[in-house]
Amino acid sequence: MTQLISAVLYPAEKSVLFFKRLPVQLFLPVLSVGLAIAMDQILPRAAEQKVVGHPYFTYLLGVTLLGYMGMILVGLKYVKWHAAAVYIAPFYAGVTLLLNVLNMLTAKYALLPVLYFPAMDRVLEVLVNDASYLATCVIYSYRLLFIGWFFGAIAGISTGILLGFSKAANYWIWPFIRTIGPIPSTAWIPLVLVAFPSVISGSVFLIALAVWFPTTVLTNSGIANINNSYFEVSATLGAGRWYQIFKVGIPAAMPSIFQGLFNGTCASFITLVTAEMLGAKYGLGWYINWQKEMMAYANVYAGLILIAASFCLIITGLFKFKNYILVWQRGVIKW
């Protein structure tokens, strides 16, 4: 009898499990992407839009869908991947729908001014055709950004520590920093053009300046806000002045220092794009400006996409680094 029951129940149970594993919302993206591909393939292109060599929009949709399918397949075995697929499914479907609408507005019916709103496959075509040139631009931008950021961060943290621990430095230097610091670093361009021997060194200086100010201010305030009892404890344990600065002051101020670095990084992006206008040979900021002047908006969008991706990558990296350094913070301070 029990065997009979389980024989009847078992397949049902299995199918319930199977459906639990593949809830309906997992299929939303398939529907949305399918619709977008179908409409892109079937509807005719507006006569005003430039013709492209390949249906790049369909390619993009297809590639992302393949990736998503792969995620579901892996998810059948690994719960983590399954949960991730279920989580992103509605968002992915929604974004695809949005892109589909945008494709209608631009490529298919040209309802937006064609000059400023090129078809998406045009933008993708630029990314593919100009890939090596754009890669050079990304590398140049990254190089400028990293050198400037590095010097700015070192200078900012050092100045902040000096201000935080030395009364004399606080008295003599802080007033200058308070008045000069808030000037946007791009406003220094006229001076930088005269004072620096090359465009590169000038741009590096501007980026370093942009990172330096917020890092200095927040390092200083981080040190000022340290609970004094930490210093008292370390004094009773026999720690000297320098040991207190490096083993108590800096670790305790670290959350605030990271806040400063984060603000500085955002400021450095703005400065980078402006600094590259000074006459760089390559670079994303420079590329966008150049293409804008040529009224090549598809290229401008391609540049914007790359800027968004590169800066997002940097910020993500910074956050990962912060989480690694501030592992002790988990459960103490929330960002």
Place this chain on the structure above:
Amino acid sequence: MVGSIRIQEVEKKFVNGSGENVQALFDVSLDIKPGSFVSVIGPSGCGKSTLLRLISGLSQPDKGHIFLDNMQITAPGADRGFMFQEHNLFPWLTIYDNIAFGLRARKLYKENKEKVTGILHLVGLDGFESYYPHQLSGGMCQRASLARALVGNPKVLLLDEPLGALDAFTRMNIQDEIQRIWKEEHMTMVMVTHDVDEAVYLSDTIVVMTARPGRIVKLVHVDLPRPRDRSAENFFRYSSEVLRLLHYGGTITEPEFYL
């Protein structure tokens, strides 16, 4: 034996929040024998914590002198361990690194690594080396804080109401541990407390103080064998004497009628 403290006619003034001068300590003199356990008790504002900070060197007296083994105290030093009311463990260091902090700061760590593990065992925190302070309970954090103050072999351990924030049972357990360490390490301990029973349980001498100005009223020498019984009758004799000195004893009224 080392760890004698001599306090000579010490005075300390503060400016309080409303700009008035407050006499935190007035003409305080006290001799603490090496290896003794002294508690300082009194109402809030009597300057007992100030006295402890002066001994530690975290602040300086306006008048008078304090000597440790005949050397005048002018700054904090590792010969006087200090256990604060809050555990004040560094949140960015693990329990192990917190305890090793003092040894590392004095460049004594390499030769004394086994001291850190030994002291972890002494306060009953084996197995918690790699935890961060926020992962431990309040009582465990105070144990770690005690270990951190002890690891450098101070001559004197100063305890500023270290058990005030703990529940009654944890408090009694750690009292026993402090007493055990005091016996084993033969060090001088000076503890500020609000808790009369705690003072009677642990001390050779109880220093009773009053506020405004902060002065010593009386030294009560507790002449009981250890380990002491918290519920014994002569225990109560001492605690009621201290309570009376603090004006918290019951008032004894003359009976209206005699039979």
